[in-house]
Amino acid sequence: MSTTETAIASTEAHSAHNYHPLPVVVATADGAWMTDVEGRRYLDMLAGYSALNFGHGNRRLIDAAKAQLERVTLTSRAFHHDRFADFCARLAELCGMEMVLPMNTGAEAVETAVKTARKWGYQVKGVPDGMAKIIVAADNFHGRTTTIVSFSTDHEARADFGPYTPGFEIVPYGDLTALREAMTENTVAVLLEPIQGEAGVLVPPAGYLPGVRELTRERNVLFIADEIQSGLGRTGRTFACEHEGVVPDMYVLGKALGGGVVPVSAVVSSAAVLGIFRPGEHGSTFGGNPLACAVALEVIAMLRTGEYQQRAAELGEHLHQELGLLVGGGAVEAVRGRGLWAGVDIDPGRGTGREISERLMDRRVLVKDTHGSTIRIAPPLVISKEDLDWGLEQLRGVLRG
Template identity: 75%
Template sequence: MVDDKLRTPGAVRDAERWTAHNYHPLPVVISSAEGAWLTDVDGRRYLDFLAGYSALNFGHRHPQLIAAAHAQLDRLTLTSRAFIHDQFADFCRELAELCGKDLVLPMNTGAEAVETGIKVARKWGYQVKGVPAGQANIVVAEGNFHGRTTTIVSFSTDEDARADFGPYTPGFTVVPYGDLAALTAAIDENTVAVLLEPIQGEQGVVVPPEGYLPGVRQVCTERDVLFIADEIQSGLGRTGATFACDHEGVVPDMYLLGKALGGGIVPVSAVAANADVLGVLKPGQHGSTFGGNPLACAVATEVVRLLATGEFQRRSAELGERLRAGLEGLVGKGLVEVRVRGLWAGLDIDPALMSGREACERLAARGVLAKDTHGSTIRLAPPLVITEEEIDLAVTQLAEVLAG
């Protein structure tokens, strides 16, 4: 590292010069990473407390995942779904078994998984439930974040995500998150699905009231409506269980998965459901050139095998309690409220002290990277390979930031 010739400012300027400003990143330029640590172009090291919005649950460059990617790169990377490749069946079978479902439909991004879930639910509604053509509706929640396609932002309540992208796709009813009575009242004879995040990540790791998810499961069963759980951020070990729904013993009709499924190496998403739901799709009705490609399947199969041991779920649960204890000790000392489930936390900072953005900038200066969400709220989502000492380090740095 050469102090008088730091590369970061110039790299930041170049990024701002040549890219659309759809993000407002912290002024940090990362060049390498391993485990829970990142290194910038000037040699500074940072503790990663964002983990790629939960896409890096297993840390940066997990050896088992990197080995799987390297091995597959030497053999085969893409065939399209016009042919079957030798990684496909194992991935689909092992993921289906992890989810307790009959079938898996691989895609690429989380938004693609959500779009796929919407299409499948509508088709199921017309072909199985008997909803009149063009009348299907889906109930969703305020504060949701399911992606950024034109259909998905049509039912967003975040004006930054939604404004000026209309005309909007009809067929969605928005109700308050956590309000079972409002959700029940919104379901009518043409409702085909309820689409929810079991924990709202983008909103600030908002955990619904106890009993809400079981109530949603019950009303969906009673009213012949699919319960679709968007576990793209909350799933795959993040919350101390394989799925966030597991904490209340709830099994949805459909899981939407992504982010960590690709191990932080390639984009991988999937829809998992039983044959009576996913079986409504026939050849030519939905697809993806890159969905389920050999490289993606090789990496994602190793991800599923890591989860099948239960090690990462246990780490998240145990270390999450240490994180909770540390953060709750800061309530009244700059934090107004803390919400923690496993290694996932939402922190509301006293807005009189600073904004979430200011807090993240100050944390970055102290070697910890996190991300603000709305106003004075920030999220913490360290890789599940983090250690007790690293959690304590991050909490100490946060305390120093709050103390000014």
């Protein structure tokens, strides 16, 4: 067997089959390119679901991590450390908020947002104990913990994991009327992705997010924006909400916040919301650790230049222009997205999303499928226009058969 085949066989034998990865075994990576154990190079057009917005092995981020590794990596929140205050202050400033509650993974941050909204509902809004309701959207993806899959409509993610956590109301994404009708006096929050990633990079109708913002203000309900995939430059703005001039009550962040180096996530909100917590009520051993803060501080500094947002906007316009030319030719049914982020619906007659991804892999381009014949394109924001065009040419080649 080849080195690749040996590695995959070992994985199949000793790893739980909770993923179905493409048959490529990555050994090294740099920028927008990855190299497998056989020495073959692949263009990364997924970027770790936006965790690698700044590319593989970004020198600034690696240097920040190395410097911190020589100093201190973990204290736990039992003590203060010298990177924590700056991290919280700089991230709050980037978000236009006041307080930060750091965690590690995106799912942890979503769980934290849920707990925050419920506690705020009981202590501030006056909802009767145990009666808090949170409204979410159908086809959402916020993670895979037991609470989060309780309000998923994805059968694959949800089935056989009950009993499910109560307290959630599911409404169609993009439907303001349904959202309004679902609200009651016990509603404490609306939790939404400004763009639904796992669902196929679904952009809501124009005016939807401002409508959600207006409605939540009217009803004294928190608007929680899950920007774990859509945030931190991916769409051409720091946050996807900015495209519609919307500022939520709470941002949920992750993925790119760790720069593709360490897992970092956070809930960012006002003092009136996050100020409800008292010592012992919520926490994480690794949340806000020195290494995570050092890397995230460098991510924040890079975002403050606006360089990556502008790059995503300009290259994203080119990406969508080129993808749009494929629609209507019998191969591509629709293209959606913003910035360097696109969902491409392939004609099912040309193959499933998995099959298209495998054919692209054979041409040294890596993407990921979702929901039947849809593929997602989300390259690192550092990708060159030449490499992006080469990747698009490989897609055209696959579609030509």
